[in-house]
Amino acid sequence: MGKVTGFMEYARLEEGYEPVPKRLKNWKEFVIGLSAEDSQKQAARCMDCGTPFCNNGCPVNNIIPDFNDLVYRQDWQQAIAVLHSTNNFPEFTGRVCPAPCEAACTLNVNDDAVGIKSIEHAIIDRAWLEGWVQPQPAAVKTGKKVAVVGSGPAGLAAAQQLARVGHAVTVFEKNSRIGGLLRYGIPDFKMEKSHIDRRIDQMKAEGVEFRINTLVGDLPKDGPAAKVTNDATTTITPAQLQAEFDAVLLTGGAESPRDLPVPGRELEGVHFAMEFLPQQNKVVAGDKLKDQLRAEGKHVVVIGGGDTGSDCVGTSNRHGAASVTQFELMPQPPEVENRPMTWPYWPVKLRTSSSHEEGCERQFAIATKSFNAGTGKDKGRIKSLTTVKLEWKGGKFTEVPGSEQEWKADLVLLAMGFVAPIASVLDAFGVDKDARGNAKASTDLSGGYATNVPKVFAAGDMRRGQSLVVWAIREGRQAARAVDEFLMGASDLPR
Template identity: 70%
Template structure:
């Protein structure tokens, strides 16, 4: 723990942001990490609460009280060692994780949880600044070869863990750069891609080989991997988006969010794109109230859209949850992202009925109000309304992984179309096909980065045990 009386002496300190009018001018990160003194005070607030619910609230079970205490005592170098013991990529989670650990913090009962995520952010940034993040070169080689399909957080975590115990690991990525949806789904203003690039360099020094433009079923056959490697890990994302089959869906300007967001990432990376989809001078409607929808809002504002509106089918959540009912679990409550603060009209309990076009281009959206009755969504009578819409971005989540690759590997699937594999026992993470494993969203469905890292690490241990009979890797 930190200071015994710290939680009574110090208030929660939030990270500072560059003002919206400034940050909208570019695609750079705008969240400023805590100063050493601010981080010390946040660490001091960690209580001797007996049961660290924060640790169980965190999917990767970060040892949060330990590094809070280390930061209170300004022992930064040991803090990054403790943080790295459970989390391969705290620079990802310290920027992108919604922080279920803070929801579970005992201080959150009073609505002022320890700023765990901000401390994590400060620790990893200081570690990179001081050159404390170094390759961990294996002391021996096992002569075992592993192929990992997908270079998102699950694939990267599995690759790093397996390389560090001496296996020869090759990561296959279908896109032209490594990182999966971290690279081409998360806007740069939330996480600049230099964070992925320097982790790649570390992992390459540890022995990981990265191959891009490797598409299963096109230039890579599943048999090539299963025949040439001792184990294969499927670590792709849940990339099959939920569609909206209403009249007018075929109009130009009605598209999936993931046809919109990656283009801007590529432009920021220096690529020259022809016919980039831009929100400039357009009335933009984002359908879907989650993180992807929020990313569309932030990107559209940086394009200088005329207006940005976000629809959500579900009712507006309460501003404040009932702590006695939900703590220490993740609460349902109204969440306003930094992109919303930059400019956006939000509307709840709205269903989209159709799109209206002109010369093949969307110009208007027809929607209506809905309400819940007897456990079902019903349209409110006489509630239909119209709205200008030159660009409609569908951000309603992802229903499953892309099925083609799973069919090519011939693995069994669950009822949702994910790869069927358990997480427990001797069969952990292994699929119905011999020596083929699965981890991350491809197995569990659309989820958080922290869950992907957890599954990648656990799958790495399962593969190591499968190949060697035993493993020193942590679960």
Template identity: 80%
Template sequence: MGKVTGFMEFERQEEGYKPVPERLKHYKEFVIGLDDGQSKVQAARCMDCGTPFCNSGCPVNNIIPDFNDLVYQGDWKNAITVLHSTNNFPEFTGRICPAPCEAACTLNVNDDPVGIKSIEHAIIDRAWAEGWVAPQPARHKTGKSVAVVGSGPAGLAAAQQLARAGHDVTVFEKNDRVGGLLRYGIPDFKMEKTHIDRRVAQMEAEGVVFRTGVLVGAMPAGSKVTNDAKETISADELKAQFDAVLLTGGSEQSRDLPVPGRELEGIHFAMEFLPQQNKVNAGDKLKKQLRADGKHVIVIGGGDTGSDCVGTSNRHGALSVTQFEVMPQPPEQENKPLVWPYWPLKLRTSSSHEEGCSREFAISTKAFIGEKGKVTGLQTVHVEMKDGKLVEIAGTEKEYKADLVLLAMGFVNPVASVLEAFNVDKDARGNARATTEFTGGYATNVEKVFAAGDMRRGQSLVVWAIREGRQAARAVDEFLMGFSDLPR
């Protein structure tokens, strides 16, 4: 422990943001990370608890007190070694993870938690700058081959672990670039895609083969899921060509809002809107990009995807942006003695909200209204919770003007065609049925077919996807070799 009294001497320091007028002009990252000195001071606040709840609060079980102490001591090289021991891609989580570790920080009981996420961000950025992140090819090959379907965080984590174990790994991605929802679901201003590109280069040097534009199975007719596939491959072909298959696709089936007027032009899923801007940022030419310029935008859904729609709409130059959330407004401050060390329900204001957005809580859309086939507004009513159900409040009906409506109400399940192509059993939510037991975990009902990430657990966080990818890699390695030295 670097400084025994650090938590009493130093206050939490947040990462900064570039000014709103400046950052709205581009799609680059705008977070100002902590410098070395600030990181050292923040790391000094770590109490080195007897029971560090931050470890269990983190889905990948980062060894947080250890790398905090190393940063305080100025030993950045060993800090990245400790961080990489549990997390393949801290540059992803250091930017877009909501940091459940900080909610679980012991200091958070009655004070501001240690800025764990900002320290993680500083460690990995320093490591890339110093050239400490290098390929780690396997010393010996096993002669076994694995197909990983999906190149999101779960697929990438699993592929890297399996390649380092000596297996021949091929990653199949239906889109034109690697990254899955990291690539096309998260705006560049939250995470620039160069972070994915350099990890792909590292993994290729470790022996991973990436095949983009390849659809496994068949996409349902009329699907709104991003798909750039130029070729298809059947489930039977994959099972015949590889010793094991790991399904790690994202939960991409968006939740719809089937109310009157849904067929009007100008109502789109968030995942129709966000990927297009990312493609344009990457240099693609789109004939008819879905844009918010000069429009009154309504975003339905109060989560992270909705926030991303708000930020993108503001960068387009929307006249106004309003975000709807059907649940009541949560408290600004959680009841810490009641909820710590668990993830608290409280009001969260993102950087996108601060850039310009009206927020409406406890509001439900009853119908879309329009003229000449185009949406012009919404009919809404406020709701309240009674006996565990949301009920309408009489007299609160209202109409909102809207030229563009973006549905960002979460995702219900992965694209069913992939699971059906492999005849994988599904759970009640439409996800692949597979347990996380230590022995035989992540295996589906189909011989040598495994599932992990959103494909298995449903819509979740990037950090959960990385955890599942790592654990599934161990399960696959054990299946192929009879044992595994990979960490779980």
């Protein structure tokens, strides 16, 4: 490493945030990245530890010590080359990845981890600024055609890899803009969509064709999955795709949300998070929506303590909610993890997001018993909800006697995660599903990502269920290699 004693000389530096009052007035990103000098110091903290657990902690196996060393030496152009060798879209992961690599950092055993995510963010932003990110079209075309269904991170990563080895790739998206849940699930204040747009321009120059407003298969007519965003004006059957293309890769998201079937669920004002968040993303993009779900002046309750719930909190605060309360079923985790017990794995600890810091009351070990309607003009609308506290006894949750409480609620957002991809799409292809309702396809080296249907593959959330952007990119890259091997008999794509 460039500075062997750097981890003893420099402290971890966090990226900065714009002040809360300023950032709540708009939908732009507010993270202040590290300067070149601070990035160099942060990279100097990388320990030359011999066994870099960060590599294995990263789902795409970023070669982290190498790009840290290059940043320390200020060789930024080679740093982006190393980063791009494992990750097609570091501007996405550098913004929204929870950084399992940092949890696995050897320095994290008894000190603060190297700020790997902030270094990654600095590298890719510098690369775009300097013009180092350019299209890489294939020198030779194979004559093979591949359909990628779904334009989220898995689909985009797979499409880019396949196009770069000469296949004619067409990406199908049911909505009016490319990006999947990157576009419609992540608020603009966490990741502005210009980052997606410039990658789309790059991929078009590499030969990828995008077909928007195009639904492959069918969506259910009722139930939670019927609530997913869908701007489709054209429908294509699986049989049409299988006839036109040499291979089909299914990379849709896990879009079936987990519901909460308690009394009053049918009341007006109780919505899935993914009814609420995509609408705001569309408005920021310039779309005109009728009857947009808005939180201003309302008492908002978010049920679910994960990232989607946090995004609902940040969006509600920007709308001007009267109050925002977030419920979590699990008990409050410790503020500091037990590192000797958890390292190098992802620890359970209290995580406070930037959205929480903007204003939110958090309640743990709490369950919702009912949604309660108002009276008079508010009849049929949510006006409050009843909860009960929970404790863990005998291997299960039990209600704490006498702990029932009523909360004001004009808008309730269900953000309890997603159970599976949309079953009707998999059923339309005839793809076998696993016990959780995901597409059944292994990741074995031989024949990986292939489903039971000839020449149909699956990757990302479609195969593994709800997961991280970085896992989607990994699966998209690996599935691209599997498809290339299927088409050509061998592949030079990295796995």
